[in-house]
Amino acid sequence: MSGEQELGITESKEHNPGDWYAEVVQKAKLADYAPMGGFIVTRPRGYALWEAIKDNLDGWFKETGAQNAYFPMFIPEGYLEREKDIVEGFDPEVAWVTHGGYDELEERLAVRPTSESIIAPFMAKWVRSYRDLPLRLNQWNSVVRWEATETKPFFRTKEFLWQEGHTAHASESGAWEEMTLRLDQYQRLYEDVLAIPVLRGRKPEHDKFPGADTTTTVEALMPDGKTVQGGTSHYLGQSFADAFDISFVDEDEDERIAHTTSWGLSWRSIGALIMTHSDDQGLVLPPTVAQEQVVIVPIWQEDTKETVLQYASEIAAELQDAGIRVKLDDRDERNPGFKFNEWELKGVPVRLEIGPNEVDDEEVTVVHRPDGETITDDRGDIVESLRDHLDEVYAKLYAAAEENLEENIREASSRNEILGTIGQHGGYVKAPWCGDEACETEVKEQIHAEVVMVPFDEDEEPIGETCAVCGDEAETTAYFAKSY
Amino acid sequence: MSGEQELGITESKEHNPGDWYAEVVQKAKLADYAPMGGFIVTRPRGYALWEAIKDNLDGWFKETGAQNAYFPMFIPEGYLEREKDIVEGFDPEVAWVTHGGYDELEERLAVRPTSESIIAPFMAKWVRSYRDLPLRLNQWNSVVRWEATETKPFFRTKEFLWQEGHTAHASESGAWEEMTLRLDQYQRLYEDVLAIPVLRGRKPEHDKFPGADTTTTVEALMPDGKTVQGGTSHYLGQSFADAFDISFVDEDEDERIAHTTSWGLSWRSIGALIMTHSDDQGLVLPPTVAQEQVVIVPIWQEDTKETVLQYASEIAAELQDAGIRVKLDDRDERNPGFKFNEWELKGVPVRLEIGPNEVDDEEVTVVHRPDGETITDDRGDIVESLRDHLDEVYAKLYAAAEENLEENIREASSRNEILGTIGQHGGYVKAPWCGDEACETEVKEQIHAEVVMVPFDEDEEPIGETCAVCGDEAETTAYFAKSY
Numbered sequence: 021m022s023g024e025q026e027l028g029i030t031e032s033k034e035h036n037p038g039d040w041y042a043e044v045v046q047k048a049k050l051a052d053y054a055p056m057g058g059f060i061v062t063r064p065r066g067y068a069l070w071e072a073i074k075d076n077l078d079g080w081f082k083e084t085g086a087q088n089a090y091f092p093m094f095i096p097e098g099y100l101e102r103e104k105d106i107v108e109g110f111d112p113e114v115a116w117v118t119h120g121g122y123d124e125l126e127e128r129l130a131v132r133p134t135s136e137s138i139i140a141p142f143m144a145k146w147v148r149s150y151r152d153l154p155l156r157l158n159q160w161n162s163v164v165r166w167e168a169t170e171t172k173p174f175f176r177t178k179e180f181l182w183q184e185g186h187t188a189h190a191s192e193s194g195a196w197e198e199m200t201l202r203l204d205q206y207q208r209l210y211e212d213v214l215a216i217p218v219l220r221g222r223k224p225e226h227d228k229f230p231g232a233d234t235t236t237t238v239e240a241l242m243p244d245g246k247t248v249q250g251g252t253s254h255y256l257g258q259s260f261a262d263a264f265d266i267s268f269v270d271e272d273e274d275e276r277i278a279h280t281t282s283w284g285l286s287w288r289s290i291g292a293l294i295m296t297h298s299d300d301q302g303l304v305l306p307p308t309v310a311q312e313q314v315v316i317v318p319i320w321q322e323d324t325k326e327t328v329l330q331y332a333s334e335i336a337a338e339l340q341d342a343g344i345r346v347k348l349d350d351r352d353e354r355n356p357g358f359k360f361n362e363w364e365l366k367g368v369p370v371r372l373e374i375g376p377n378e379v380d381d382e383e384v385t386v387v388h389r390p391d392g393e394t395i396t397d398d399r400g401d402i403v404e405s406l407r408d409h410l411d412e413v414y415a416k417l418y419a420a421a422e423e424n425l426e427e428n429i430r431e432a433s434s435r436n437e438i439l440g441t442i443g444q445h446g447g448y449v450k451a452p453w454c455g456d457e458a459c460e461t462e463v464k465e466q467i468h469a470e471v472v473m474v475p476f477d478e479d480e481e482p483i484g485e486t487c488a489v490c491g492d493e494a495e496t497t498a499y500f501a502k503s504y
Numbered sequence: 505m506s507g508e509q510e511l512g513i514t515e516s517k518e519h520n521p522g523d524w525y526a527e528v529v530q531k532a533k534l535a536d537y538a539p540m541g542g543f544i545v546t547r548p549r550g551y552a553l554w555e556a557i558k559d560n561l562d563g564w565f566k567e568t569g570a571q572n573a574y575f576p577m578f579i580p581e582g583y584l585e586r587e588k589d590i591v592e593g594f595d596p597e598v599a600w601v602t603h604g605g606y607d608e609l610e611e612r613l614a615v616r617p618t619s620e621s622i623i624a625p626f627m628a629k630w631v632r633s634y635r636d637l638p639l640r641l642n643q644w645n646s647v648v649r650w651e652a653t654e655t656k657p658f659f660r661t662k663e664f665l666w667q668e669g670h671t672a673h674a675s676e677s678g679a680w681e682e683m684t685l686r687l688d689q690y691q692r693l694y695e696d697v698l699a700i701p702v703l704r705g706r707k708p709e710h711d712k713f714p715g716a717d718t719t720t721t722v723e724a725l726m727p728d729g730k731t732v733q734g735g736t737s738h739y740l741g742q743s744f745a746d747a748f749d750i751s752f753v754d755e756d757e758d759e760r761i762a763h764t765t766s767w768g769l770s771w772r773s774i775g776a777l778i779m780t781h782s783d784d785q786g787l788v789l790p791p792t793v794a795q796e797q798v799v800i801v802p803i804w805q806e807d808t809k810e811t812v813l814q815y816a817s818e819i820a821a822e823l824q825d826a827g828i829r830v831k832l833d834d835r836d837e838r839n840p841g842f843k844f845n846e847w848e849l850k851g852v853p854v855r856l857e858i859g860p861n862e863v864d865d866e867e868v869t870v871v872h873r874p875d876g877e878t879i880t881d882d883r884g885d886i887v888e889s890l891r892d893h894l895d896e897v898y899a900k901l902y903a904a905a906e907e908n909l910e911e912n913i914r915e916a917s918s919r920n921e922i923l924g925t926i927g928q929h930g931g932y933v934k935a936p937w938c939g940d941e942a943c944e945t946e947v948k949e950q951i952h953a954e955v956v957m958v959p960f961d962e963d964e965e966p967i968g969e970t971c972a973v974c975g976d977e978a979e980t981t982a983y984f985a986k987s988y
């Protein structure tokens with residue numbers, strides 16, 4: 021019994037979300053802590069989630085003209101320096117390679133914190149004519165940012181997996197459309213694959229990607245009231261193209277400077293997925309990304325074992341043939357209760373319980389992971405009904421997340437109201453804002469909430485006439501929230 | 505015209521294979537040289553080849569129980585040290601991270617040269633009982649080895665893409681089967697996907713992977729007479745498991761040490777692919793990995809343009825619907841001759857030429873890339889006939905490589921015969937060998953050829969009774985060859 025105890029989650033999501041999250045990640049075997057602080061080991065069940073995310077996005081990227089490439093993981097210091105004309109740079113966060121074998125390198129190499137500074141010079145080399153545009157490159161890799169914060173698997177790690185897209189276009193409108201397209205795809209990933217509704221918006225001026233004209237974001241609200249920046253897409257204007265000389269000859273033989281974008285989504289999306297749906301029994305996954313969509317747990321006595329297992333195997337085979345990812349847990353050495361707990365912990369969306377009664381009645385007992393709803397279905401329509409159950413589980417997860425989001429967007433018209441509302445409820449607080457960083461800082465210092473986004477449409481009227489903090493004229497609506 | 509000239513390959517594969525190879529890689533837009541010596545930038549056409557290789561292998565790995573994971577790209581120096589009980593280690597080849605941001609690290613971090621030393625401790629942690637075995641992990645990543653040699657894209661680069669599999673088993677036979685299974689899959693990749701026949705064998709004692717019991721290899725013979733080590737699979741015995749304490753409780757409650765394997769295949773396979781099939785017109789690809797399997801070049805005058813393009817588009821649509829990767833090159837600004845050259849350079853396996861005659865006769869003209877064979881086919885059976893043409897092109901490529909291999913395995917029974925045969929013909933020279941490294945060194949010093957493998961079957965009789973070099977009793981047959 022103590023073994024079963026250890027297997028289960030002991031922390032409470034509601035009362036101790038940080039420890040609960042760490043426990044779910046480890047006990048569901050998604051990841052482990054590496055020996056160096058800030059690094060994790062992604063175990064097969066965690067990596068399978070990343071593969072599911074990657075397969076979806078990569079397909080959409082390719083359908084829409086992006087091509088995968090691979091640039092070196094190291095960037096010479098001089099290349100990073102070159103970027104400093106336009107951006108502050110990543111210096112404080114860079115891991116430096118100084119030695120190769122026994123020799124000190126003549127020039128230090130940065131382990132890429134992002135690849136603009138190594139990709140842009142090659143774009144400059146490869147782009148000659150308007151016929152070479154748009155040029156859309158993407159790479160799936162890992163990057164390193166030496167941030168000295170507490171490790172939180174998938175949310176905060178010094179090395180993380182992501183994709184980074186880099187594109188060049190002949191016109192501003194082409195680049196702007198690209199930025200929007202990629203943000204749409206990130207939204208689609210969250211809403212149609214991860215069962216998480218998101219808000220889209222822009223980052224305020226002082227929080228844009230260094231050197232960007234516009235940074236857009238999808239934001240996902242976690243159950244603990246904090247927001248996650250789920251993916252960002254930047255219109256970089258002509259600043260990078262100018263600095264790195266990405267120019268082209270247009271139809272009229274005139275030399276012009278390109279417009280560029282970049283866009284990235286990291287394994288933080290896995291963090292948001294775990295945090296959003298899981299509960300005190302462990303991981304909860306939508307069927308879209310679950311390694312096993314259905315687990316069959318046979319329940320037998322010695323005299324019924326053969327018929328029960330026979331019936332369960334036939335169902336497993338039928339589901340598998342229909343393309344449903346099914347696992348028949350026929351282990352002898354574990355009892356059904358243990359198996360229920362284990363597969364709940366691992367987040368399998370639907371459980372089938374099959375005992376002698378189900379065999380006799382030609383039925384199956386179906387249990388939904390998120391809420392434990394139990395249904396008896398006919399054996400005959402098993403494939404169809406399972407497909408419906410998987411859809412229902414997805415819908416339940418989405419609806420719960422949507423309800424959390426809708427209930428947690430509030431308005432405020434004064435500094436105290438912002439502080440009070442976030443303090444009491446978390447979530448997003450919309451307030452009219454002058455756009456001044458100082459007004460954000462005032463809130464940040466009090467309650468660690470910041471302006472996580474402003475409306476996507478720059479022309480949208482603010483929800484009030486004067487800044488909730490300073491009383492000056494409002495320029496936009498700010499979404500204040502605490503952030504992961 | 506000078507533009508066309510620049511586009512084409514100027515070096516000769518036969519007379520200047522090194523420069524020819526570099527030119528094909530760059531002009532077919534597979535890769536470019538990075539600013540740091542030893543590093544390359546993999547362009548979309550090059551990366552697509554890696555994706556094709558990866559998709560095939562990854563599918564086979566998953567069907568046979570391997571699970572993908574991701575371990576950190578850095579390994580603490582102390583972890584690498586721990587390995588030194590069993591192996592000499594990678595010290596001279598390691599890139600070291602010494603600083604994070606502005607701070608010097610307390611312990612240096614190696615950029616992984618391979619991941620045994622970071623994976624093994626986690627295997628030790630995760631494996632408790634025989635029920636946890638076999639444990640089969642794989643990761644697709646890049647590794648860094650600071651070798652000070654001339655850069656040769658895909659063949660010799662300081663950073664390279666690869667997969668590394670690491671498995672633990674309860675028994676020697678389980679681990680041995682695993683090693684063999686992965687070698688089989690590598691052979692299958694070369695023979696069924698890359699159209700390159702290979703030889704399988706073991707590495708001699710002194711050339712095994714450090715710490716391994718047995719290192720097996722697939723070797724591919726290049727047209728210039730040098731061999732490429734195409735992938736290796738190691739049975740590590742219990743040495744790693746012993747050093748890292750990968751132990752388990754067996755069915756009888758006894759504590760036992762696991763047996764481990766590792767196996768890897770890198771983007772050197774892309775190098776072998778390019779080198780084997782390509783020619784003085786540029787890249788040649790088998791249809792299995794070609795981004796475009798068929799290119800349609802329409803040939804028109806002003807008055808026939810519309811009908812020709814209409815006919816060509818219909819064919820393109822029909823092929824695409826049938827799942828054939830087809831590209832219709834309907835660019836206005838280029839003439840057919842330019843297009844022929846460009847798609848030949850890029851290695852498209854089959855070209856369709858469509859002019860007014862083809863339209864009138866309801867035919868297509870089909871050209872095979874490898875040998876220029878030209879066939880007239882009926883329009884009606886286009887999908888079926890194209891499928892046959894793609895198979896034929898694959899068969900031609902394989903047959904040519906096979907002929908090269910078969911013609912270039914020779915025997916020798918004396919030191920001078922080994923030197924003379926390799927000097928004159930290249931290829932493999934089989935000779936009886938005592939197994940002593942000194943005898944290999946004698947050959948190596950004279951002619952840079954080494955023992956690249958010995959027969960897979962340890963019990964196979966050597967082809968002669970005495971070592972061709974020293975005259976002592978022969979233990980095995982050695983395959984001498986120059987190697988990439």
Ligand SMILES: [Zn+2]
Nearest residue numbers: 454459487490
């Ligand atoms: Zn203000």
Ligand SMILES: [Zn+2]
Nearest residue numbers: 938943971974
């Ligand atoms: Zn000898």
